[in-house]
Every structure is written in C-alpha cells, then in structure tokens.
Amino acid sequence: MLKDKIKVLDCTIRDGGLMNDHKFSLRFVREVYKALSEANIDYMEIGYKSSKKLFSPEEFGPWKFCADSDILKVIEGISSKTKIAVMMDVDRVDAGEVSSKKESPVSMIRVATYIKDIDKAIELCNEMADKGYETAVNIMAVSKAADGQLNEVLARLEKKCAADVIFISDSNGSLYQESIEHLFKKAKSCIKSKKIGIHAHNNQQLAFSNTLEAVRHGANFLDCTIYGLGRAAGNCPTELILGFLKDPKYDIRPILDVISREFIPLRKELEWGYIIPYAIAGMLDEHPRAAMALRDSAQKENYREFYESLTGVKKKN
Amino acid sequence: MLKDKIKVLDCTIRDGGLMNDHKFSLRFVREVYKALSEANIDYMEIGYKSSKKLFSPEEFGPWKFCADSDILKVIEGISSKTKIAVMMDVDRVDAGEVSSKKESPVSMIRVATYIKDIDKAIELCNEMADKGYETAVNIMAVSKAADGQLNEVLARLEKKCAADVIFISDSNGSLYQESIEHLFKKAKSCIKSKKIGIHAHNNQQLAFSNTLEAVRHGANFLDCTIYGLGRAAGNCPTELILGFLKDPKYDIRPILDVISREFIPLRKELEWGYIIPYAIAGMLDEHPRAAMALRDSAQKENYREFYESLTGVKKKN
Numbered sequence: 001m002l003k004d005k006i007k008v009l010d011c012t013i014r015d016g017g018l019m020n021d022h023k024f025s026l027r028f029v030r031e032v033y034k035a036l037s038e039a040n041i042d043y044m045e046i047g048y049k050s051s052k053k054l055f056s057p058e059e060f061g062p063w064k065f066c067a068d069s070d071i072l073k074v075i076e077g078i079s080s081k082t083k084i085a086v087m088m089d090v091d092r093v094d095a096g097e098v099s100s101k102k103e104s105p106v107s108m109i110r111v112a113t114y115i116k117d118i119d120k121a122i123e124l125c126n127e128m129a130d131k132g133y134e135t136a137v138n139i140m141a142v143s144k145a146a147d148g149q150l151n152e153v154l155a156r157l158e159k160k161c162a163a164d165v166i167f168i169s170d171s172n173g174s175l176y177q178e179s180i181e182h183l184f185k186k187a188k189s190c191i192k193s194k195k196i197g198i199h200a201h202n203n204q205q206l207a208f209s210n211t212l213e214a215v216r217h218g219a220n221f222l223d224c225t226i227y228g229l230g231r232a233a234g235n236c237p238t239e240l241i242l243g244f245l246k247d248p249k250y251d252i253r254p255i256l257d258v259i260s261r262e263f264i265p266l267r268k269e270l271e272w273g274y275i276i277p278y279a280i281a282g283m284l285d286e287h288p289r290a291a292m293a294l295r296d297s298a299q300k301e302n303y304r305e306f307y308e309s310l311t312g313v314k315k316k317n
Numbered sequence: 318m319l320k321d322k323i324k325v326l327d328c329t330i331r332d333g334g335l336m337n338d339h340k341f342s343l344r345f346v347r348e349v350y351k352a353l354s355e356a357n358i359d360y361m362e363i364g365y366k367s368s369k370k371l372f373s374p375e376e377f378g379p380w381k382f383c384a385d386s387d388i389l390k391v392i393e394g395i396s397s398k399t400k401i402a403v404m405m406d407v408d409r410v411d412a413g414e415v416s417s418k419k420e421s422p423v424s425m426i427r428v429a430t431y432i433k434d435i436d437k438a439i440e441l442c443n444e445m446a447d448k449g450y451e452t453a454v455n456i457m458a459v460s461k462a463a464d465g466q467l468n469e470v471l472a473r474l475e476k477k478c479a480a481d482v483i484f485i486s487d488s489n490g491s492l493y494q495e496s497i498e499h500l501f502k503k504a505k506s507c508i509k510s511k512k513i514g515i516h517a518h519n520n521q522q523l524a525f526s527n528t529l530e531a532v533r534h535g536a537n538f539l540d541c542t543i544y545g546l547g548r549a550a551g552n553c554p555t556e557l558i559l560g561f562l563k564d565p566k567y568d569i570r571p572i573l574d575v576i577s578r579e580f581i582p583l584r585k586e587l588e589w590g591y592i593i594p595y596a597i598a599g600m601l602d603e604h605p606r607a608a609m610a611l612r613d614s615a616q617k618e619n620y621r622e623f624y625e626s627l628t629g630v631k632k633k634n
Contacts, residue, residue, distance in 0.1 A: 176529060177494070177526060177529055177530060177533070178533070202522075204557055205519075205522050205524075206526055208523065209523055209525075209526030209527075212494055216494070228591075237596075239593070239596065240522065243596070244521075253621045253625065254621075256597075256620035257620070260619060260620050260621065264618055273591070274545075274590070276577075280573075283557070283560030301577045302577060303573035303577050304573045304574040307569065307573055
C-alpha cells in the first residue's frame, strides 16, 4: 500500500522559527518533541545549522544554530523513535564546524537551495553524506523555475548528489493541483535512485491538498507543521496529514493535545495562517515579503490597495 | 476554454445565515450584494425560502424567508448583473406561497435535499421550474451515499427533474481529491442534459482544492462564500476562486475591500474557519453538530477528548 512508504517530517520548530528568529523556549521545543514522539512521527526538523561567524547568537535563538548540545537538552529523558533533522542554507554554514553523524544527535541534514545555487547545494549535501548523515536537498521556489531548467537540475541531482530525498518546495504557495501533478510526474521520471518529498505553503489553503496531490504522483516524504505553524500563511498541518493517512503507526491524539495546550495560546503572540495579503501573494506567485511588511504596518487590513500595488492595475469602478 | 463555462455562485448570506439564524442586517446584506455586483459574480444566494407557518419570524431573521419585498430592499439602487438565488429545503416551504418568476426579483431556486427525499425534491424543483425560475437541486451529504444509490439518484434526476444544475455537496467536509474525482466523473457520465456544480465545506482546508478538482472533472457551477464564511468550518472562499480563474470578467478588488471593511470585524462576533474540532469531524466524516456543541461549551479547546469521544478509541500512552 502506498501509505506504507510515507514518511512524515514535521518542521514546526524549523519553519516556525522564521517567525521569531528561532527563539522558541527549550520548554516549548521539548513539548513539541514529546508530542511528535508520542505520535510516532518519523522526523522532527528542529532548526538550521548556521555558522556563528555569520549570524549573531545575540540576535538569533538557539534553533538558528542547532548546536548538538542544545539538541541534547531537547531530547533528554524523552522516549522516542522520532529522528532529528536540521536544515542548512547554502553559504550560511561552515561545513567544517559540523560534527560527524556518530558524534551527533542529528539523523538527517536537509540542504535548502534556490536553483541558481544547485551546484553548491550538491557539494554541501555530499559533504554531509560523507559525515554519515541521511541527507536531502530542498529545491525552493520551483514555481519560478523554467521547465527546461528544472529538468536539468533534476538530472544533475540524480547523477551527482548523494541525497536520499529530493524535496520540491512551493515557496510562494502559488501552485495548483495541475502544476503539482506536472512537477511530481517530472520529478518521478528524472529521479530514480532517491525518494521525493514535498514542502507546501498554505497561502491559498492548498498546502494540504497539494501534499495529497504530490502523494498521488509519487511523493513519499511529507513536510508538515503542527496546526500549520510557519512563516506567513504557514504550512501543511500535521494533524490533517495524520487524519488522512489513518495509519495505526501514527497517533494523532498527542498532536491534538499539544495544539490545545501550546498552539492555541501561541496564536495570540504569533500570526500565521489564512490571511488575505498572503493569499494575494500566493495567487500572484510573489514571495510573501511584501505581505509580511504590510502586516507589520498600520495598513495591515488594506487588502485592495495591497492587491493594486502588486498588480499595478487600478481599474475604475 | 473551460473557464468560459464557469459560473460563480456566492452563498455567503445563505450559508452564513446558518450561524446567526439568518439575522444579518439589511446594511450588511447590501454591502455584500454591492461587492458581488461590482465583482460581477454570477449569482448571489441570499437565504432560504421557508414558510412562516413552520418557522417563526420572531425567532429567525428575514433571510430565513426571503420575502420578495425584503430582497427588493437589498437590491434597490445598486447597479448589478448578479442574479439572486434562494435555497429551499424539502418539507420546509409551502410551494403555493412562492410567486411566479415574473413577479419576483429571484432568478434561481435551489432545492436542497438528502438522498432519501430525492423524489420530493424533484417534485418541488419541477414546480419552481413551472413558475419560470432557473432551478437547481443540491444533493447533500454525498459522502454518506452508497455508490449504487447515488447512481440511481443521478439517473432519476437526469430523467425526471427540470433542474438546470445538479450540485453535489460535501456536507461533512470529509472528501479528498480522489473521491471528488470519482463523484464528478460519475455525475458527468449520468447527467447529460444539465450542468454540474459543487458545494464544498472547509473542515480539512479542502473546500477550495476540492472545488478545483471538481472543475477538472467537469463541474462548472462553483459555490463559494466571501472569506469562507459559513457554518462551522465554512466554505470555499470566493476570493480564492477569483484568484484562480483570473478571468477578466470578474474583479477581485471589491471582494477584498468588503473583507477588510465587513468580514474582519465580523470574525470577532462569529466563529468560522479552520478550527480543530471541525477538522476532526471532517476527517471522521461526521456532521459538525457535535463539534459545534463542543465550541459552545467550556471544553471548547479539549480536542483530544473530543476525538476520543467520537472514535471511542482510548489507547494508553
């Protein structure tokens, strides 16, 4: 059965960290790890490995750096089969600073990259594979890639990259089912030696359905976050994925529980989800940057003007 | 082009009325009508035609009855090509009380029915067609219908019903893309002389994507509501439909405008949208009744207990 091959990768703390400079408290991160472990989620992505030479620990919280010692504080004393994953951005990490797998609590390293940096990503990924980690490459902003360009990138990954999984990321939350079908059929035809994953954004309430559409066309690594937490519109909700899979290996109840206890209160401090400026950015295939700036301004509810500013269209009524 | 055949039916006031006993103020309903008219939406469903012999005007607002005189107050002085639609529930209306089309501001009458009442629905629908209205039948709770049963119902509608459109309604918000594909392929193969529509609920954030999936398989009448307003999890958002269609005949900006001015404030009074107990009801294919009762109680955030109460499963941790 298709479902047997599915792996669920919860990136609540990593993607959510983009909203608060990775400053989630140790208590909160442990609560999430405990819930994911009880639910038997396959992977928890906890943050970025970044170099402290490039980013200041004064400015960013611990999950921007993911020191092994900080990760150990999260997992200590919690019984778990959930593997820890971390993300790396090309050019923001010093590969030499990363310990080898056998000295680290981390199981998987994902390298996130735009298409233009694919060669650097392959190099970084291969280096991490050499250190003994499971590895993945996350191709961001695929909606902006020309079709032929993507073919070339996928062929290069298949041929030269040690990654176990290639993730396709709809960074702008702009893709509809038809594009997902097209992209995953293409990925499936180019990538034979690796698994394929999806990371979807929820600008247009399509993160969950696009994830299911990707599953219909061969994806088996599914990114999600608890209650859809994540920058701007957020991501595909973990609880909906478990509700769909109906796989007895997962238990949805600890996820429901941690939403009640931790995420409902958190929603009063952080804003994410279905918010019109993010929907507009999605439908226009724009980065959420401008929408985030709007939400931080006094014009935060001026949707029409925002739409007109992005499209440059101002028809008379 | 497929899109040219699409008709958008906004049922904000009708479906939203289920949340406040149809008591939206005349001012609010006019604002919605004005926005839909400026956006050039094809139909606005404004409420139910119900008999005052069966429901008390003390208890329910005007959009439970949709007197022609009340509808005239809504549309007066507003330039519009948007047609007015009303819904009827089998057994809740006195057909004799309904005026003929030529005396009424109403263009379309939709008869909503469960499968068990299909013969009554056909009779009522034909009576309304005889009065000169465009007509539709809305089949509720299709997720609960046995496959063979639905075949029979569709065949009967095709043969005996005057309706111009047959709507398929995912009342519990439980259907995934695959079921939508199956249902609409089936409907398309049985219904040759009429159009097919979809009414989707948003329990699992699938209302929009299921509407798009239905379009891929032949639906051309699309139900939606502004900002997804509607009972419990609400419906497919009108603004997302317009963003997808990118059809210059529609203008999304008046919709964005009315969301800013009217729906953001309204969200403080009425609760709808992605709320975990409604998601749970959707994933378990249950009517949202129990979830609505939970949200009215002191246990409103006890998601885990709610899930356990519906499934009867209580595994030890």
